[in-house]
Amino acid sequence: MVVAGCVSVPAASAAPGTPAATSAGASAQASSGASSGEQQDFAFAARESKVPQAVLMAVGYEESRWDVHQGHNTSGGYGPMSLTDVTPSMVADGGAGAAGRSDLASLTADPSLHTLTAAARLIGVPAQQVRTDRRDNIRAAAALLASYEKSLAGGTPSDPAQWYAAVARYSGSSDQSAAAGFANRVFATIRSGAARTTADGQRVDLAAQPSLRPDTGRLAALHLAKTSAAGTDCPPDLDCQSAPAATTNYQVANRPSDGMKIDYIVIHDTETPYQTAIDAFQNPASGDAANYVMRSSDGAITQSVADKDLAFHAGNYWFNMHSIGIEHEGYAAHGATWYTQVQYENTAELVKYLAAKYDVKLDREHIIGHDNVPGPVDSYVSGMHWDPGPYWDWNGFMALLGAPTDRGRHGVGPVGTAVTIAPAFATNEQTATVCPKDDPTGATPACTEETAPSNFLFVRTAPSADAPLAGDPYIHANGAAGTDDISDWSATVSAGQQFVVAGRQGSWTAIWYGGQKVWFDNPHGCNTVQARHVRILTTTGASAPVYGEAYPDPSEYPAGLAPDTAPPLSKYAFPAGQAYVATAAPAPHDDFYPANGTTRPTETYIEGAATVYTIQYNHRVALVNAADVTES
Template sequence: MTGMTGWKRGRAALLGGVVAASLAFTGQPASAAPYPGGSGAEAASGTMNTAFAEAATEFDVPRDLLVAVGYGETHLDGHGGRPSQANGYGVMHLVSQPEHKTLERAAKLTGESVADLKKDTAANIRGGAAVLRAVADEQGLDASDRDSLAEWYPVAAEYGAAANDRTARLYADTAYDLLNKGLRAQAAGNEQILVKARKVTPERGKYASIASDFGVLSDDYGPALWVPASTSNYQTGRTAAINKVVVHVTQGSYAGSISWFQNPSSQVSAHYVIRSSDGQVTQMVRDANTAWHARSANASSIGIEHEGFVADPSWFTDSMYRSSAALTRHLTAKYGIPRTRAGIVGHSEVPGNDHTDPGANWNWTYYMSLVNGGGGDPGPGPGTSFPTWGTGVSIRQAATTTSAQVASLAGPTTVKVQCQKRGELVNYQGYSNDAWSYLPDYGGYISNIFIDVSDAWLPGVPNC
């Protein structure tokens, strides 16, 4: 909802209709070492890895849980100490709200200043670990329980400072989905943060009987879940006809935004919220009522919030784009809104607003092509630059369909990659890059991509 600046991951630019990219691997990443207290996975050394390992050891919190909770909230980006829309700070999203004060609690538990907890990544991670341990103690987890990831589920649920138990389950489910799937995140300076996939069956305790999908569907839009915002955060009825859709970015997580709109002190809301990972839609204000999301446009618009942060394009997934576009198609048809950039606008474009969302990383060309019924192609987006994998590693491109032509490009040797699934990260010797997420989709896979002229396959890339 509020614009932020920060480091950005570049996207691979596209040339014409058919694109091939070659990657030159000339440098070697820093040597990997097992992280203390980990589960056998390895991660490159670095400032954030050290902070997670040390905080996990100090407070006897599972390192991977600590990472998963942080990633679910912020994708491990502290945003320079600037707050989320729910007034949460840092990688671990320590909040300072009237009803929930994990930021202030972390300060008391660690002796760190509030200012350092907001801006210093290591202090913030330490604060998050301290709060998790304090909640674990309150819930009666003993030393044996703390060794089991499954036992930490209710702790993760409470850590999110949710407005109710259903939203708390959303927090915890996000973290445990990440633990089961594993993750490889890229922090500032190309530092790799790894969590090894493993099967964890959480002990949900009181949350076991609570439906994770809220169980009620929207009357206004069939695919959406219905989770009402606090009645203190919107106005019943409208004073103007609906004539536009306003696109927002939450500046926070999906669960966090839902919780914030349920918090009567927030005084903000939106009609719909969309999840990054799979495009799940939750409606929080009925179309016929006036959500408080865009000041001068409130009375005449429908507001759609998209999970993520303006400065980090990793949140803007194809699933999110397609789900949002389907919703916008529905709304424009229902209310006679033109499917143009006059009828579908960004928050920053509404008169009287000081917000910058959805920002430069939002791909309007692709989004509008989907809204208008085209398959579309995400393309490079505004301000695209070539991704960087590390020292001496860069993206090269050429409009070609053969490995021989790609191999003839200037640079070191290459490894052929075919059938790389679209949207997945490509991993190589500790480096990870999402450039492939933005290349054309041919039947679920990217074609015409060749890396290296040898017949070796990259580790972790499916051999189709």
Template structure:
């Protein structure tokens, strides 16, 4: 409040245009001054900072791995949590009621004294500069000085002389990554030099204008990385693009008595079943804890883990096999799971540019390999996966949550969300300005507390075109009819960036969409749009039907099951798609069920029926309807 009062007084003083320009250029000058002080080329300093934070300071709050400021100086004590991601809520990560679930394990808190150097760079920066740690956390100028000191120290440790030529700093940049293997360190350095070659400019989260001019002729001296002395990772079985650093750390497939086994299922995808989805998660645990968990046969599994500090990737399952990660067996059997190191409910959760870029490269590679469309019907968050039956809806997970920057992520994927229709379009894509759009959230650290202000890709949905109107209700999430809230984990009245919805009505600065069988209104002013108009296929109940059931999985009809494979009930969720309502169409699929309840994979069977389904964007989560119940329209 004091800061806000100070800002108000400054605004009321009506500074000159020159003064405003001077204030907005302060961070750029800090980079120049730090570069001069420590003998680091300014271009190198700007490139490293962009890959860490895109030059944002995040108000002095830590990233998901305890990194602070534009240089992401790390003090990971702020990021450690006491429970693993898959122990949250009541979700069974496998999501198949044909096989009994087991309770999730609890993770031990990591020994703070054993934290690797990559998670303690702020401490080292304080030693090198003499700047107090608190100042390095909260002052962007001090933080930049700390980063420059670390780069100069890395150059010195490699036995290299200070140089004004950015090409001579490749090894120091690789060391700055904190990676413990050569492939990750050099991939990180390659990314920094790619930023320097292509150039960047943007306005930061505090209104600072920062620019890094392009230098297409820049070619780094990669020989300067020869003295890093880092380990070589096992890449033999990895399935990754060449542009990332990928390590094989296998998840176990073991039997441990009484018909129980873990932590995944053997399969033969895509020959047996198509892979249609990529599911984005965050780990809710530190990197070391994440690796310990996925290597435990009594835990659950996913295909890839991604490290926040440098974008390093670990692959745990062959892509032909099925991981237990999404809480919905139909989705698990047809998806690939990516776990990103981070904590959804950290008060100012943000992810490094290094991890966003690595993740985007991996997703592009997977999408091309399996012909997966790059849209939000197929690249989904764990929080978009539907409950399988009514009883599982309240326990479904909510990561990566409202702080994941879907707009930036899809720009990196080469598929930015852009308008494709005029003002009277029948559908919209949710797309608020991430940095400027800061809806309040609660219950980040403690129940009911107010989360720190932060950019968000999610918009709130109301029962009427009025900010004071109640939020829409989710009868599946709250069967008793309770109200939706602004809790960070409450998805009951939330639409997320990239999701597409059919327009129900427009009124002034407000737009209504069809959502969970009701009209849901969001503020969409012309001066700051929270959605763009698009063309999309939609569906509605076929003529003569007053309502259509909605499902959480697309299972075959009973007659499709062979002898020996128990018929899985096609159980509707507690929602209805009513006559006159429309929903955007995603995947069209035949009913499928992968029967895999035994350790011996020779008994595993794919059951494929004649019943066809459409996936739809029904609420915050996707859902399925039978093709025979609806008609599809082009808008």
């Protein structure tokens, strides 16, 4: 449908993995209007293999939200049912580090990595057809589910509640907690119902069955492993195990009891397979480690660094002091298909748990991507990472956290008010150039343009599609324009970020951004909502310096400790007449020195008298001294 000149996706599709309740009923059917082709495909496949349609549809919703993507996701899953077919080339490419190994075939021998070929045989069609044809993908998945149920129960009962163990097996996980978690989410979707319009315009509806309670008794018959959660700090219903990082890749601390508050949670992607990332964190020479790593196939979690400790993950020591990092198996350049539904859902559960425990604000100045972390000093700004990239669905993810970025009416307020960037992910197709340097899998042999649903909007120097893209002085010297390279963050605003309106002209909206006035196309306010409960900051003088870190004044360090310094980022400024958004009270300048066993038998935390605001400065956040700005 069209709302205020924009293509609008119904609210039910806003959150990955979040079911939208429909009217109660005992069957899966369209709640209004004619059934779509995909709805009919589910109905046909369910009848053909004698699988309850609600079970089949809920499994599809959990795997893909019923979307049909080209290619495969990080777990080698194809089609709306994410049937897997992991080949040796998938584990040989790029960061997997397995190229040239003699045991490539054994690395991909597990039957759970080849559910697509098994399912294709069950319906008698070529595997390639199951990879690419939506109807046959759903048919094959239904046949596979039915085969699992027959092996467990000897038949295909009509009662959806009896299919719990078969659904758990469909997850492909060998871990009982992860498999049960998958099944629990599937049955939660059946109870609540779900409805959405897919990325290719298919309306699919699953009616709610609120009284359904699954029979979990046959789960034990799957003989799945029980992973110990010892040494981890995760929600109890997530599959979480410990694999401690090398001690060179983090510092022992006692956050937040030592005074070092946790204010940010940073979302990363690994650019490698799951185990490769864990292995790297355990390598003393790697120099970095995140607190958690999230597997794509089943949402299993490995905790590498305790929350209390300071993990080296963000590329900025001060932000490391105040953050927890979560890595996701995936590749930023490969689009939304590389982040699975179970990753979104389990990450949301983990983030909600951590945010509640450490009082982290659920907004996009505090739940940030690695691409939003500022460079600590001049020499590091241009090389800061850009993951999880333009294909992480921030609107949907924040909705899973219960803090939707697109809450409220779309539109733009007067100059001087704040807006939240909120393009509809599924319909916000942006074109970016992807080059071999952006893609460690080796799947991009030459630079090519890719158009895909995205979380960002380009910003330009004037209100025209022909105007140059905004440039960042650290990336583009001498005032040169930005580019559409997928790794060039200098000319993009991302979903959930908040800026102050600097002007309006026709369909274009101007904002203050990185010391500049930049413009983005925003017909009838379709890409923004008016921001609420924010602090708008202006300078108290001619211009305020901008920082990437905030250490105390040298005079505030105890004797025997060499003070750290955090000079302003010299190519940035907060000019008079501009305004930027903060969402929290200022925090103190501070620093941390771990115990070293000799001159420092215990850790030392230093808190200064001055304070800093976190502001949304450009694509990244930045810090400004509270003494240099006025809040309104």
